[in-house]
Amino acid sequence: MARGIVSYVLTKIVHRLLTLIFVILIIYILLRLAPGTPFDQYLYQGKITQAQYENLLKEWGYRDSFLVGAAKMLYGMITFSLFKMKSPVYNKPIIDLISVRLPYTLSLVTAAYFFGAMLGMILGLYCARNRGTLKESVIIWITLGIRSLPVFWLGMVLLYVFAFKLGLFPFLTSSELHPNNVFHHMIDWLWHSLLPIIALSKIYAVSYLLTIRNMVSEEYTSDYVVSFRAMGLREDYIIERYVLRSIMPPVITMMAIDLGFLFGGAVVTETVFNYPGMGTLIYTAIWNKDYPVVLASFYIIAVAVILAITIAEITYAYLDPRIRRG
Amino acid sequence: MARTLKEKLGEKWESLKEVSRYVWHHKMGKVGVIILAFLLIMAFFPGLFTKYTPDWTSDETFVPASWDHPCGIDQEGKDIWAQIVYGTRISLAVGFIAALLTVTIGALVGTVAGYYGDIVDEILVFVSDSIMMLPSLLLLIVIAALFSNVWNIWYTIIVIALISWPSTARMVRAQTLQLKNRTYVEAAITLGASKKRIIFRHILPNTIPLLFARATIQVAGFIVTVASLTFLGLGDPHNPDWGYVMYTANKNMMMIVMKGMWQWIVVPGVMIALAVIAFVCLGEALQDYLNPKLRRR
Numbered sequence A: 001m002a003r004g005i006v007s008y009v010l011t012k013i014v015h016r017l018l019t020l021i022f023v024i025l026i027i028y029i030l031l032r033l034a035p036g037t038p039f040d041q042y043l044y045q046g047k048i049t050q051a052q053y054e055n056l057l058k059e060w061g062y063r064d065s066f067l068v069g070a071a072k073m074l075y076g077m078i079t080f081s082l083f084k085m086k087s088p089v090y091n092k093p094i095i096d097l098i099s100v101r102l103p104y105t106l107s108l109v110t111a112a113y114f115f116g117a118m119l120g121m122i123l124g125l126y127c128a129r130n131r132g133t134l135k136e137s138v139i140i141w142i143t144l145g146i147r148s149l150p151v152f153w154l155g156m157v158l159l160y161v162f163a164f165k166l167g168l169f170p171f172l173t174s175s176e177l178h179p180n181n182v183f184h185h186m187i188d189w190l191w192h193s194l195l196p197i198i199a200l201s202k203i204y205a206v207s208y209l210l211t212i213r214n215m216v217s218e219e220y221t222s223d224y225v226v227s228f229r230a231m232g233l234r235e236d237y238i239i240e241r242y243v244l245r246s247i248m249p250p251v252i253t254m255m256a257i258d259l260g261f262l263f264g265g266a267v268v269t270e271t272v273f274n275y276p277g278m279g280t281l282i283y284t285a286i287w288n289k290d291y292p293v294v295l296a297s298f299y300i301i302a303v304a305v306i307l308a309i310t311i312a313e314i315t316y317a318y319l320d321p322r323i324r325r326g
Numbered sequence B: 001m002a003r004t005l006k007e008k009l010g011e012k013w014e015s016l017k018e019v020s021r022y023v024w025h026h027k028m029g030k031v032g033v034i035i036l037a038f039l040l041i042m043a044f045f046p047g048l049f050t051k052y053t054p055d056w057t058s059d060e061t062f063v064p065a066s067w068d069h070p071c072g073i074d075q076e077g078k079d080i081w082a083q084i085v086y087g088t089r090i091s092l093a094v095g096f097i098a099a100l101l102t103v104t105i106g107a108l109v110g111t112v113a114g115y116y117g118d119i120v121d122e123i124l125v126f127v128s129d130s131i132m133m134l135p136s137l138l139l140l141i142v143i144a145a146l147f148s149n150v151w152n153i154w155y156t157i158i159v160i161a162l163i164s165w166p167s168t169a170r171m172v173r174a175q176t177l178q179l180k181n182r183t184y185v186e187a188a189i190t191l192g193a194s195k196k197r198i199i200f201r202h203i204l205p206n207t208i209p210l211l212f213a214r215a216t217i218q219v220a221g222f223i224v225t226v227a228s229l230t231f232l233g234l235g236d237p238h239n240p241d242w243g244y245v246m247y248t249a250n251k252n253m254m255m256i257v258m259k260g261m262w263q264w265i266v267v268p269g270v271m272i273a274l275a276v277i278a279f280v281c282l283g284e285a286l287q288d289y290l291n292p293k294l295r296r297r
Helices: A002-033 A040-044 A050-059 A066-078 A094-129 A134-147 A151-165 A182-220 A223-230 A235-273 A278-287 A291-319 A321-325 B005-025 B027-044 B080-116 B118-132 B136-146 B153-180 B183-190 B195-231 B242-251 B253-259 B262-290
Strands: none
Touching (some): A002 A066, A002 A291, A002 B118, A040 A050, A094 A134, A134 A182, A134 B262, A151 A235, A151 B195, A151 B242, A151 B262, A182 A235, A223 A235, A235 A278, A235 A291, A278 B136, B005 B027, B005 B262, B027 B080, B027 B262, B080 B118, B080 B153, B080 B195, B080 B262, B153 B195, B195 B242, B195 B262, B242 B253, B242 B262, B253 B262
């Protein structure tokens, strides 16, 4: 048994490492195929000569052959020296840029995630318990309506109403830091992040509500619950002891996978709110052809996704022994 | 036993009638059909909904909504409602075509992986798993921005299809593995049917109903994806869709607030929401139709 899970985990890890290399290679190839460099505009504006331009390109590695560039990149990733490289646009080490932005995105997405997921789970459970009633169908139709609203649109409406019309929140979210006063800093962060958190949490609230409701309803009609009920067990007891426990593995997997993908969803939200996170960093880096920053950011995101999915798979296998054998 | 073409077509027609009857009597299905019909009329006959065209320009800019211009006039003097009405066709078409392409690629990869097995299967599963690990919207943004000077709506469609097929492939592969061991497929193999024939005649047709339901729901997601792209300014300005109207709205937020032109923000979002509701409802109805276990409830 123990050996089964060890070899399962090892195969998974090898698989994921290969995936990581594959993913990063795709990004690298795309960047190589794309036209333009960050120095083009200097050349057009006549700030530098053609010779200086060529020198800059050589210096920053834009003239490396495909294989040399790929080798450099892989080496940088394995040794993490990629993050110490400088961005040609900001002329700063990438780690400096990312370390300022990453906390913003992480705090935004985790807050949105937990807020959304909790709300979704509670409502989902409520719906499952009230299956077939008017209350349930009202909640479900409202959910379907909200589900179909794009996040960026929700963001715009929130901005229009609460930031511009009512003036309750700032419309530029570049929050000022108060490193000396943690409490002050938290309040300030919340004030600047509340609207983006609400907009972003909508995705998770809706998907958790529908999934939990469907899973719990399915359990509800299963034979064992029906017989427990016939035996006179209390409803709360059945839910707590059996129903919730049996839907745990898929829910944990879903949570882990979602956590990995949080970054992707943040880009659009950050753009709407002008939020100083990774999303806007990547977005401007792409426009500036700041390839080292794009690569490093994608590297972090890919590692996060793959780590989350691998942990989810292993947890799932641990909770559900059938997977281990299959 | 050979059936004539007429009989076959008749059979298809009968099952199509059955499906549509089911969808129409399905609570969500009916909502979906009504909204979709409305959107399709708007897409094919935009002239019925507005007397202006997206090219029409006025001398004035930033004019708040009036009876004549239900959503007002934008920064270039163009009628916003006309842009939304004419954008319907583009938004719907992009969603449809992208979903069709995605499902086609997914179905082919899925059946080939499931049917051939071994090394072919392993490679295809690895590739599709890897693509699933990419945050697709982020990747789409990167590609669109990198190639922005040559970008047009067709690239958007193709790239969406290229990064969205894996989940369909995974589903079709699972079904192929099941179908592969059915007696009639084994019989076909014993009779010496080629692999290509088995895949196209015996396995693929059995996955089509499920693919249909899936594609319907995917259209909804793709409409939002494309709108997100155009909202970020990565669209095709020659083919403006609903996302493009919101892009210009977001850029002119200050003027919108000053002039109270909230319709500029709200209406394109409502259109997207309507389209998403239509396709999600239709997809749910189709899925219920295909899943008799749920149907009985």
